[in-house]
Amino acid sequence: MGFFKDFKAFISRGNVLDMAVGVVIGNAFGAIVTALVNILLSVCLWGVPGGLKGLVTVLPAANNMQKGMNASIGLGQKFAASELQSLGEALAKVNYPSLSEADGAAWVNAVEGAKGAILGKYTLHGSTYTYNMSAVIDWGAFINAIISFLIIALVLFIIVRAANKAAEKRAQFKAKIDAKNATEEEAPAEEAAE
Numbered sequence: 001m002g003f004f005k006d007f008k009a010f011i012s013r014g015n016v017l018d019m020a021v022g023v024v025i026g027n028a029f030g031a032i033v034t035a036l037v038n039i040l041l042s043v044c045l046w047g048v049p050g051g052l053k054g055l056v057t058v059l060p061a062a063n064n065m066q067k068g069m070n071a072s073i074g075l076g077q078k079f080a081a082s083e084l085q086s087l088g089e090a091l092a093k094v095n096y097p098s099l100s101e102a103d104g105a106a107w108v109n110a111v112e113g114a115k116g117a118i119l120g121k122y123t124l125h126g127s128t129y130t131y132n133m134s135a136v137i138d139w140g141a142f143i144n145a146i147i148s149f150l151i152i153a154l155v156l157f158i159i160v161r162a163a164n165k166a167a168e169k170r171a172q173f174k175a176k177i178d179a180k181n182a183t184e185e186e187a188p189a190e191e192a193a194e
Contacts, residue, residue: 029152029155030148030152033148033151033152033155034144034148036151037144037147037148037151038144040147041140041143041144041147053125053126053140054125054126054127054128054140055126055138055139055140055143056125056126056128056130056136056137056138056139056140057136057137057139058077058078058130058131058134058135058136059134059135059136059137061077061134062135065133066131066133066134066135067131068131068134069091069117069118069121069122069131070091070094073087073090073091073094074086074087074090075087075090075091075118075131076131077130077131077134078128078129078130078131078134079122079128079129080127080128080129081124081127081128081129082127084115084118084119084129085111085115087114087115087118088111088112088114088115088118089111089114091114091117091118092107092110092111092113092114095110095114096110121133125138126140
C-alpha cells in the first residue's frame with residue numbers, strides 16, 4: 001500500500017499536473033508547427049516535382065528482394081507515376097499472355113488487377129513510386145523535422161526569455177516596494193524617537 005500512497009502523492013503534486021498539461025499543449029503546438037512547416041515548404045518547393053514528398057533517395061539494391069517486382073518490364077526499384085498504366089499493361093501481358101486489348105473487359109480487368117498488385121508493393125513519393133522493400137532516404141521528412149524543431153525552439157526561447165524578463169521586472173518591483181516599506185517603517189520610528 002505504501003507504493004500506491006507514494007504514487008498518489010507524486011501524481012497529485014501540482015508540478016506533475018502542470019507537466020502533463022504542458023505535454024498535451026506541446027503536442028498540440030507541435031501539430032500546428034508541423035502543418036505550418038508543410039505549408040511553407042510546399043510553397044517553397046512548388047517547382048520541385050513531387051514537392052517535399054518527392055525528395056527521396058532510393059539506395060541501390062543490396063539483394064534480389066530489393067530489386068523490384070519485375071525489373072525486366074520496368075518494375076524495378078522505382079518508376080514514374082505517369083508510367084503506372086503502361087506498367088500495368090506490361091504486367092498483365094506477363095501474367096495473362098493469351099489476353100490482349102481485343103478481349104475487352106477481360107483485358108481491362110487484367111490490367112486493373114495488375115495495377116492493384118503494383119500499388120500493393122510500391123509507395124508513391126511525390127511523382128515517383130518506390131518499391132516497398134527498397135531502402136529509401138526520405139529527405140523531405142528530415143528537412144521537415146529540422147525546420148519544425150527550429151520553429152519550436154525559437155518559440156520556446158521567446159517564451160522563456162519573456163518569462164525571465166517578467167520575473168526580473170517582478171523582482172525589481174518587489175525590491176522597490178520592500179525598500180519603500182522599510183523607509184516608511186523607519187520614518188515613524190525616527191519620529192517617535194525625536
